[in-house]
Amino acid sequence: MTVIPYIFTAVLIILSLIIQGHPSFDVISIAGVKPDLLFILIVYLAYSFGSFYGEVTGFISGLLHDAISNAPLGFLTFPKMALGFIAGMFGRSIIKSNIITVSLIIFIASLIKGLITLILAYIFHQASISTVISIILPEAFYNALIAPPLFFIFDKIYEKELEREGF
Protein backbone atom coordinates (compact mmCIF):
# COMPACT_ATOMS: atom_id res chain seq x y z
CA MET A 1 0.00 0.00 0.00
CA THR A 2 1.07 3.60 -0.61
CA VAL A 3 0.87 6.33 2.05
CA ILE A 4 -2.39 7.81 0.71
CA PRO A 5 -4.77 5.08 2.00
CA TYR A 6 -3.23 5.36 5.47
CA ILE A 7 -3.91 9.11 5.42
CA PHE A 8 -7.50 8.44 4.26
CA THR A 9 -7.91 5.94 7.09
CA ALA A 10 -6.55 8.35 9.71
CA VAL A 11 -8.85 11.13 8.49
CA LEU A 12 -11.88 8.80 8.48
CA ILE A 13 -11.12 7.56 12.02
CA ILE A 14 -10.87 11.12 13.39
CA LEU A 15 -13.97 12.20 11.47
CA SER A 16 -15.99 9.22 12.76
CA LEU A 17 -14.99 9.91 16.37
CA ILE A 18 -15.80 13.61 16.09
CA ILE A 19 -19.18 13.01 14.45
CA GLN A 20 -20.15 10.26 16.90
CA GLY A 21 -19.15 12.41 19.87
CA HIS A 22 -20.66 15.75 18.86
CA PRO A 23 -24.09 16.64 20.32
CA SER A 24 -25.37 17.64 16.84
CA PHE A 25 -25.11 13.96 15.88
CA ASP A 26 -27.92 13.19 18.38
CA VAL A 27 -30.37 14.16 15.65
CA ILE A 28 -29.89 10.80 13.95
CA SER A 29 -29.91 8.68 17.09
CA ILE A 30 -32.96 6.41 17.30
CA ALA A 31 -34.31 5.57 20.77
CA GLY A 32 -31.11 6.98 22.23
CA VAL A 33 -28.86 4.68 20.18
CA LYS A 34 -26.26 5.99 17.74
CA PRO A 35 -24.69 3.98 14.92
CA ASP A 36 -21.02 3.10 15.36
CA LEU A 37 -19.41 4.66 12.26
CA LEU A 38 -15.93 3.80 13.44
CA PHE A 39 -16.80 0.13 13.76
CA ILE A 40 -18.31 0.04 10.26
CA LEU A 41 -15.06 1.57 8.93
CA ILE A 42 -12.96 -1.07 10.72
CA VAL A 43 -15.07 -3.95 9.37
CA TYR A 44 -14.89 -2.42 5.88
CA LEU A 45 -11.08 -2.19 6.04
CA ALA A 46 -10.75 -5.74 7.36
CA TYR A 47 -13.20 -7.08 4.76
CA SER A 48 -11.36 -5.27 1.93
CA PHE A 49 -7.69 -5.41 2.94
CA GLY A 50 -7.42 -8.36 5.33
CA SER A 51 -7.11 -9.22 9.00
CA PHE A 52 -3.83 -7.44 9.70
CA TYR A 53 -5.01 -4.06 8.40
CA GLY A 54 -8.35 -4.55 10.20
CA GLU A 55 -6.91 -5.48 13.58
CA VAL A 56 -4.23 -2.74 13.55
CA THR A 57 -6.83 -0.10 12.57
CA GLY A 58 -9.22 -1.52 15.18
CA PHE A 59 -6.54 -1.37 17.87
CA ILE A 60 -5.33 2.18 17.16
CA SER A 61 -8.80 3.66 16.66
CA GLY A 62 -10.10 1.72 19.67
CA LEU A 63 -7.40 3.29 21.88
CA LEU A 64 -8.46 6.76 20.69
CA HIS A 65 -12.10 5.82 21.29
CA ASP A 66 -11.30 4.68 24.83
CA ALA A 67 -9.27 7.84 25.49
CA ILE A 68 -12.13 10.20 24.67
CA SER A 69 -14.78 7.98 26.23
CA ASN A 70 -15.36 7.21 29.91
CA ALA A 71 -14.47 3.60 29.17
CA PRO A 72 -11.46 1.95 30.84
CA LEU A 73 -8.53 1.70 28.40
CA GLY A 74 -8.97 -1.48 26.36
CA PHE A 75 -12.73 -1.79 26.92
CA LEU A 76 -13.73 -0.48 23.48
CA THR A 77 -10.37 -1.36 21.90
CA PHE A 78 -10.57 -5.12 22.30
CA PRO A 79 -13.95 -5.74 20.56
CA LYS A 80 -12.93 -3.50 17.63
CA MET A 81 -9.54 -5.15 17.27
CA ALA A 82 -11.01 -8.67 17.57
CA LEU A 83 -13.71 -7.96 14.98
CA GLY A 84 -11.09 -6.41 12.66
CA PHE A 85 -9.22 -9.70 12.91
CA ILE A 86 -12.30 -11.92 12.42
CA ALA A 87 -13.87 -9.86 9.57
CA GLY A 88 -10.57 -10.02 7.70
CA MET A 89 -10.92 -13.81 7.48
CA PHE A 90 -14.11 -13.40 5.44
CA GLY A 91 -12.74 -10.99 2.86
CA ARG A 92 -14.09 -9.86 -0.50
CA SER A 93 -12.65 -12.92 -2.21
CA ILE A 94 -14.90 -15.20 -0.09
CA ILE A 95 -18.08 -13.11 0.31
CA LYS A 96 -18.99 -10.92 -2.65
CA SER A 97 -20.00 -7.37 -1.86
CA ASN A 98 -23.66 -6.42 -2.34
CA ILE A 99 -26.30 -4.66 -0.22
CA ILE A 100 -27.53 -7.86 1.47
CA THR A 101 -24.11 -9.34 2.28
CA VAL A 102 -22.78 -5.98 3.52
CA SER A 103 -25.80 -5.50 5.83
CA LEU A 104 -25.53 -9.08 7.04
CA ILE A 105 -21.78 -8.87 7.72
CA ILE A 106 -22.20 -5.63 9.69
CA PHE A 107 -25.23 -6.96 11.58
CA ILE A 108 -23.48 -10.14 12.69
CA ALA A 109 -20.21 -8.31 13.42
CA SER A 110 -22.10 -5.70 15.50
CA LEU A 111 -23.83 -8.45 17.49
CA ILE A 112 -20.52 -10.19 18.22
CA LYS A 113 -18.93 -6.84 19.15
CA GLY A 114 -21.85 -6.11 21.50
CA LEU A 115 -21.60 -9.50 23.18
CA ILE A 116 -17.83 -9.17 23.67
CA THR A 117 -18.37 -5.69 25.16
CA LEU A 118 -21.06 -7.11 27.47
CA ILE A 119 -18.69 -9.82 28.71
CA LEU A 120 -15.95 -7.22 29.30
CA ALA A 121 -18.50 -5.03 31.11
CA TYR A 122 -19.38 -7.95 33.41
CA ILE A 123 -15.73 -8.55 34.24
CA PHE A 124 -14.22 -5.06 34.37
CA HIS A 125 -17.07 -2.53 34.79
CA GLN A 126 -20.78 -3.06 35.45
CA ALA A 127 -23.34 -4.59 33.15
CA SER A 128 -26.92 -5.59 32.82
CA ILE A 129 -28.34 -8.23 30.50
CA SER A 130 -30.98 -5.66 29.46
CA THR A 131 -28.31 -3.93 27.36
CA VAL A 132 -28.83 -6.69 24.76
CA ILE A 133 -32.26 -5.17 24.10
CA SER A 134 -31.46 -1.54 24.85
CA ILE A 135 -28.08 -1.20 23.09
CA ILE A 136 -26.71 -4.26 21.28
CA LEU A 137 -29.68 -5.18 19.05
CA PRO A 138 -30.75 -1.62 18.11
CA GLU A 139 -27.14 -0.67 17.36
CA ALA A 140 -26.66 -3.79 15.21
CA PHE A 141 -29.82 -3.00 13.20
CA TYR A 142 -28.83 0.64 12.84
CA ASN A 143 -25.28 -0.23 11.76
CA ALA A 144 -26.64 -2.76 9.22
CA LEU A 145 -29.01 -0.13 7.84
CA ILE A 146 -26.39 2.53 7.16
CA ALA A 147 -23.56 0.15 6.20
CA PRO A 148 -24.40 -0.23 2.44
CA PRO A 149 -24.24 3.52 1.65
CA LEU A 150 -21.12 3.87 3.79
CA PHE A 151 -19.46 0.90 2.05
CA PHE A 152 -20.31 2.57 -1.27
CA ILE A 153 -18.61 5.81 -0.13
CA PHE A 154 -15.59 3.89 1.21
CA ASP A 155 -15.36 1.98 -2.10
CA LYS A 156 -15.04 5.34 -3.89
CA ILE A 157 -12.42 6.60 -1.41
CA TYR A 158 -10.30 3.43 -1.64
CA GLU A 159 -11.04 2.81 -5.36
CA LYS A 160 -7.39 2.73 -6.50
CA GLU A 161 -6.31 0.57 -3.63
CA LEU A 162 -9.12 -1.92 -4.31
CA GLU A 163 -8.13 -2.07 -7.99
CA ARG A 164 -4.57 -2.83 -6.94
CA GLU A 165 -5.87 -5.66 -4.75
CA GLY A 166 -7.77 -7.04 -7.76
CA PHE A 167 -11.37 -6.21 -6.72
Add this chain to the structure above:
Amino acid sequence: MEFFIRNRNIVAFVGFTLFCIVSLSIQSTTFVFTLEGIGSAFMSPFQKAYDGIQGGMGRLWAGFTELNEVREELRKTREKLQQYESIAEELNEIRYENDHLRKILNLSERIGYESIPASIIAQDPDNWFRTLIINRGKSDGVMVNMPVVAYKEDDKAVVGKVVEVRGSISRILPIISSDIRVGIKLGEGREPGLLYGASSNANVCVIDYISRAVPVKFNEPVITSGQGGVFPAGLSIGTVIKSEVLESSAYQRIIVKPVIDFNHLEEVFIIKKEPDKELLQIFGEVE
Protein backbone atom coordinates in the same frame (compact mmCIF):
# COMPACT_ATOMS: atom_id res chain seq x y z
CA MET B 1 11.92 -13.39 13.03
CA GLU B 2 10.60 -15.05 9.91
CA PHE B 3 7.98 -16.79 12.04
CA PHE B 4 6.67 -13.43 13.32
CA ILE B 5 6.50 -11.96 9.81
CA ARG B 6 4.80 -15.06 8.39
CA ASN B 7 2.27 -15.16 11.24
CA ARG B 8 1.92 -11.41 11.77
CA ASN B 9 -1.90 -11.64 11.93
CA ILE B 10 -1.81 -14.01 14.89
CA VAL B 11 1.18 -12.32 16.55
CA ALA B 12 -0.49 -8.89 16.37
CA PHE B 13 -3.79 -10.33 17.63
CA VAL B 14 -2.16 -11.99 20.63
CA GLY B 15 -0.07 -8.88 21.40
CA PHE B 16 -3.03 -6.51 21.20
CA THR B 17 -5.21 -8.86 23.28
CA LEU B 18 -2.55 -9.04 26.01
CA PHE B 19 -2.27 -5.25 25.99
CA CYS B 20 -6.06 -4.87 26.42
CA ILE B 21 -6.24 -7.41 29.24
CA VAL B 22 -3.31 -5.80 31.10
CA SER B 23 -4.66 -2.24 30.70
CA LEU B 24 -8.16 -3.33 31.82
CA SER B 25 -6.67 -5.07 34.84
CA ILE B 26 -4.59 -2.10 35.96
CA GLN B 27 -7.24 0.60 35.59
CA SER B 28 -6.68 3.97 37.31
CA THR B 29 -2.91 3.65 37.31
CA THR B 30 -0.57 6.43 36.14
CA PHE B 31 0.39 4.38 33.06
CA VAL B 32 -3.22 4.03 31.87
CA PHE B 33 -4.05 7.64 32.79
CA THR B 34 -1.03 8.88 30.78
CA LEU B 35 -1.97 6.80 27.74
CA GLU B 36 -5.56 8.06 27.90
CA GLY B 37 -4.23 11.60 28.32
CA ILE B 38 -2.16 11.30 25.15
CA GLY B 39 -5.18 10.02 23.20
CA SER B 40 -7.43 12.69 24.66
CA ALA B 41 -4.87 15.45 23.96
CA PHE B 42 -4.61 14.21 20.36
CA MET B 43 -8.38 14.27 19.81
CA SER B 44 -9.41 17.39 21.75
CA PRO B 45 -8.13 19.98 19.17
CA PHE B 46 -10.18 18.20 16.48
CA GLN B 47 -13.24 18.09 18.76
CA LYS B 48 -12.87 21.79 19.61
CA ALA B 49 -12.32 22.73 15.95
CA TYR B 50 -15.41 20.79 14.81
CA ASP B 51 -17.49 22.32 17.61
CA GLY B 52 -16.24 25.80 16.63
CA ILE B 53 -17.05 25.30 12.94
CA GLN B 54 -20.43 23.76 13.67
CA GLY B 55 -21.27 26.51 16.18
CA GLY B 56 -20.13 29.25 13.79
CA MET B 57 -22.20 27.87 10.92
CA GLY B 58 -25.18 27.53 13.24
CA ARG B 59 -24.87 31.15 14.42
CA LEU B 60 -24.47 32.39 10.82
CA TRP B 61 -27.60 30.55 9.76
CA ALA B 62 -29.44 31.72 12.88
CA GLY B 63 -28.55 35.32 11.96
CA PHE B 64 -30.60 34.95 8.78
CA THR B 65 -33.49 32.93 10.11
CA GLU B 66 -34.08 33.85 13.75
CA LEU B 67 -34.49 37.64 13.62
CA ASN B 68 -38.24 37.56 14.28
CA GLU B 69 -37.77 35.07 17.10
CA VAL B 70 -35.10 37.30 18.67
CA ARG B 71 -37.45 40.32 18.47
CA GLU B 72 -40.17 38.33 20.25
CA GLU B 73 -37.65 37.10 22.86
CA LEU B 74 -36.55 40.71 23.46
CA ARG B 75 -40.14 41.83 24.04
CA LYS B 76 -40.73 38.98 26.49
CA THR B 77 -37.41 39.63 28.25
CA ARG B 78 -38.31 43.31 28.74
CA GLU B 79 -41.63 42.31 30.26
CA LYS B 80 -39.87 39.86 32.57
CA LEU B 81 -37.27 42.47 33.54
CA GLN B 82 -40.01 44.80 34.72
CA GLN B 83 -41.50 42.02 36.82
CA TYR B 84 -38.11 41.16 38.30
CA GLU B 85 -37.36 44.76 39.18
CA SER B 86 -40.42 44.83 41.39
CA ILE B 87 -39.53 41.43 42.84
CA ALA B 88 -35.99 42.62 43.63
CA GLU B 89 -37.25 45.27 46.03
CA GLU B 90 -39.48 42.71 47.74
CA LEU B 91 -36.54 40.27 47.87
CA ASN B 92 -34.29 42.76 49.68
CA GLU B 93 -36.92 43.05 52.38
CA ILE B 94 -37.22 39.26 52.68
CA ARG B 95 -33.42 38.83 52.75
CA TYR B 96 -33.11 41.37 55.54
CA GLU B 97 -35.86 39.63 57.46
CA ASN B 98 -34.26 36.22 56.83
CA ASP B 99 -30.83 37.37 58.03
CA HIS B 100 -32.42 38.85 61.10
CA LEU B 101 -34.30 35.62 61.91
CA ARG B 102 -31.17 33.52 61.28
CA LYS B 103 -29.26 35.63 63.76
CA ILE B 104 -32.02 35.19 66.30
CA LEU B 105 -32.01 31.41 65.75
CA ASN B 106 -28.19 31.36 65.77
CA LEU B 107 -27.96 29.64 62.35
CA SER B 108 -24.87 29.89 60.16
CA GLU B 109 -25.11 31.89 56.96
CA ARG B 110 -25.70 30.07 53.71
CA ILE B 111 -22.60 30.02 51.55
CA GLY B 112 -22.96 31.23 47.97
CA TYR B 113 -20.74 29.54 45.41
CA GLU B 114 -19.06 31.02 42.36
CA SER B 115 -19.57 29.20 39.11
CA ILE B 116 -17.65 28.70 35.86
CA PRO B 117 -19.67 28.82 32.63
CA ALA B 118 -18.82 26.11 30.09
CA SER B 119 -20.00 24.75 26.75
CA ILE B 120 -20.46 21.09 25.90
CA ILE B 121 -18.10 20.28 23.04
CA ALA B 122 -18.61 16.52 22.83
CA GLN B 123 -20.40 13.54 24.27
CA ASP B 124 -19.28 10.01 24.83
CA PRO B 125 -18.95 8.60 21.30
CA ASP B 126 -20.15 5.17 22.38
CA ASN B 127 -23.62 3.93 23.36
CA TRP B 128 -22.31 2.20 26.49
CA PHE B 129 -21.25 5.32 28.39
CA ARG B 130 -22.96 8.67 28.90
CA THR B 131 -20.45 11.37 29.71
CA LEU B 132 -20.22 14.96 28.46
CA ILE B 133 -17.03 16.84 27.61
CA ILE B 134 -16.84 20.57 28.36
CA ASN B 135 -14.39 23.26 27.25
CA ARG B 136 -13.11 24.08 30.76
CA GLY B 137 -10.32 22.25 32.55
CA LYS B 138 -7.59 22.45 35.17
CA SER B 139 -6.42 25.83 33.84
CA ASP B 140 -9.89 27.27 34.64
CA GLY B 141 -9.89 25.95 38.20
CA VAL B 142 -12.10 22.91 37.59
CA MET B 143 -11.59 20.02 40.01
CA VAL B 144 -12.81 16.44 40.10
CA ASN B 145 -16.12 16.02 41.99
CA MET B 146 -17.28 19.61 41.46
CA PRO B 147 -21.06 19.75 40.88
CA VAL B 148 -22.38 20.91 37.50
CA VAL B 149 -25.72 22.68 36.99
CA ALA B 150 -27.63 24.23 34.08
CA TYR B 151 -30.65 26.42 33.54
CA LYS B 152 -33.85 25.41 31.83
CA GLU B 153 -35.88 28.55 31.34
CA ASP B 154 -35.65 30.05 34.84
CA ASP B 155 -34.98 26.83 36.75
CA LYS B 156 -31.51 25.87 37.91
CA ALA B 157 -31.02 22.12 38.14
CA VAL B 158 -28.32 19.48 38.53
CA VAL B 159 -26.56 18.18 35.41
CA GLY B 160 -23.99 15.93 37.07
CA LYS B 161 -20.49 16.05 38.51
CA VAL B 162 -16.97 16.40 37.14
CA VAL B 163 -15.20 13.03 36.99
CA GLU B 164 -12.08 13.81 34.96
CA VAL B 165 -10.09 17.02 34.50
CA ARG B 166 -7.40 17.68 31.92
CA GLY B 167 -5.65 20.88 30.77
CA SER B 168 -8.46 22.67 28.99
CA ILE B 169 -11.27 20.09 28.99
CA SER B 170 -13.21 18.12 31.61
CA ARG B 171 -15.57 15.18 31.64
CA ILE B 172 -18.97 15.31 33.35
CA LEU B 173 -20.86 12.27 34.58
CA PRO B 174 -24.54 13.24 34.16
CA ILE B 175 -27.33 12.19 36.53
CA ILE B 176 -28.82 10.05 33.72
CA SER B 177 -25.73 7.81 33.77
CA SER B 178 -26.13 4.50 35.57
CA ASP B 179 -22.61 5.00 37.00
CA ILE B 180 -23.57 7.99 39.18
CA ARG B 181 -25.00 7.91 42.74
CA VAL B 182 -26.60 11.04 44.19
CA GLY B 183 -28.10 11.43 47.65
CA ILE B 184 -31.56 13.01 47.35
CA LYS B 185 -34.60 14.10 49.30
CA LEU B 186 -38.03 13.38 47.92
CA GLY B 187 -41.11 15.58 48.12
CA GLU B 188 -42.57 17.46 51.04
CA GLY B 189 -41.78 14.61 53.43
CA ARG B 190 -38.06 15.01 52.58
CA GLU B 191 -37.62 11.24 52.38
CA PRO B 192 -33.93 10.41 51.78
CA GLY B 193 -33.01 8.14 48.86
CA LEU B 194 -30.34 7.32 46.30
CA LEU B 195 -30.62 8.43 42.68
CA TYR B 196 -28.91 7.04 39.56
CA GLY B 197 -29.48 6.85 35.80
CA ALA B 198 -32.08 4.32 34.65
CA SER B 199 -30.31 2.88 31.61
CA SER B 200 -27.78 3.63 28.91
CA ASN B 201 -30.26 5.14 26.45
CA ALA B 202 -33.09 6.67 28.51
CA ASN B 203 -33.12 10.23 29.83
CA VAL B 204 -34.69 9.34 33.17
CA CYS B 205 -33.35 8.48 36.63
CA VAL B 206 -34.28 5.96 39.29
CA ILE B 207 -34.56 6.51 43.05
CA ASP B 208 -33.86 3.59 45.32
CA TYR B 209 -34.14 3.00 49.07
CA ILE B 210 -37.50 4.76 49.56
CA SER B 211 -39.64 2.56 51.80
CA ARG B 212 -42.78 0.99 50.30
CA ALA B 213 -44.77 2.61 53.09
CA VAL B 214 -43.96 6.14 51.92
CA PRO B 215 -46.75 7.64 49.78
CA VAL B 216 -45.27 9.03 46.56
CA LYS B 217 -47.22 11.49 44.42
CA PHE B 218 -46.91 12.18 40.71
CA ASN B 219 -44.88 15.35 40.01
CA GLU B 220 -43.30 15.47 43.47
CA PRO B 221 -40.01 17.40 43.40
CA VAL B 222 -36.64 15.72 43.95
CA ILE B 223 -33.74 17.75 45.35
CA THR B 224 -30.16 17.03 46.41
CA SER B 225 -29.69 16.11 50.06
CA GLY B 226 -26.20 17.62 50.28
CA GLN B 227 -25.05 14.71 52.40
CA GLY B 228 -22.62 13.07 49.98
CA GLY B 229 -19.94 15.77 49.95
CA VAL B 230 -20.34 16.75 46.30
CA PHE B 231 -23.65 18.54 45.69
CA PRO B 232 -24.88 21.42 47.85
CA ALA B 233 -28.25 20.76 49.50
CA GLY B 234 -31.47 21.86 47.86
CA LEU B 235 -30.52 21.78 44.18
CA SER B 236 -33.39 20.73 41.97
CA ILE B 237 -33.04 17.40 40.14
CA GLY B 238 -36.43 16.55 38.67
CA THR B 239 -39.95 15.36 39.35
CA VAL B 240 -41.51 11.96 39.97
CA ILE B 241 -43.25 10.43 36.95
CA LYS B 242 -43.80 6.87 38.17
CA SER B 243 -43.52 4.68 41.24
CA GLU B 244 -43.21 0.89 41.10
CA VAL B 245 -43.71 -1.40 44.08
CA LEU B 246 -41.97 -4.74 43.61
CA GLU B 247 -43.11 -7.79 45.57
CA SER B 248 -39.53 -8.92 46.09
CA SER B 249 -38.20 -5.64 47.51
CA ALA B 250 -38.77 -3.65 50.67
CA TYR B 251 -38.30 -0.46 48.71
CA GLN B 252 -40.12 1.32 45.90
CA ARG B 253 -38.55 2.00 42.53
CA ILE B 254 -39.29 5.63 41.65
CA ILE B 255 -38.75 6.98 38.13
CA VAL B 256 -37.73 10.63 37.93
CA LYS B 257 -37.77 12.94 34.92
CA PRO B 258 -34.85 15.39 35.22
CA VAL B 259 -35.53 19.12 34.90
CA ILE B 260 -32.67 19.36 32.40
CA ASP B 261 -33.36 18.20 28.85
CA PHE B 262 -30.16 16.32 28.11
CA ASN B 263 -30.95 16.15 24.38
CA HIS B 264 -30.70 19.92 24.06
CA LEU B 265 -28.12 20.75 26.69
CA GLU B 266 -25.43 23.15 25.41
CA GLU B 267 -24.33 25.43 28.26
CA VAL B 268 -23.55 24.39 31.84
CA PHE B 269 -22.11 25.95 35.01
CA ILE B 270 -19.52 24.26 37.20
CA ILE B 271 -20.07 25.23 40.83
CA LYS B 272 -16.73 26.05 42.44
CA LYS B 273 -17.42 24.01 45.53
CA GLU B 274 -14.52 21.92 46.69
CA PRO B 275 -15.68 18.40 47.49
CA ASP B 276 -15.78 17.35 51.12
CA LYS B 277 -12.92 14.83 51.06
CA GLU B 278 -13.70 13.32 54.45
CA LEU B 279 -17.30 12.66 53.46
CA LEU B 280 -16.25 11.23 50.09
CA GLN B 281 -13.86 8.85 51.82
CA ILE B 282 -16.65 7.67 54.11
CA PHE B 283 -19.21 7.26 51.33
CA GLY B 284 -16.77 5.82 48.80
CA GLU B 285 -18.60 5.64 45.48
CA VAL B 286 -21.78 7.40 46.65
CA GLU B 287 -21.81 10.93 45.15
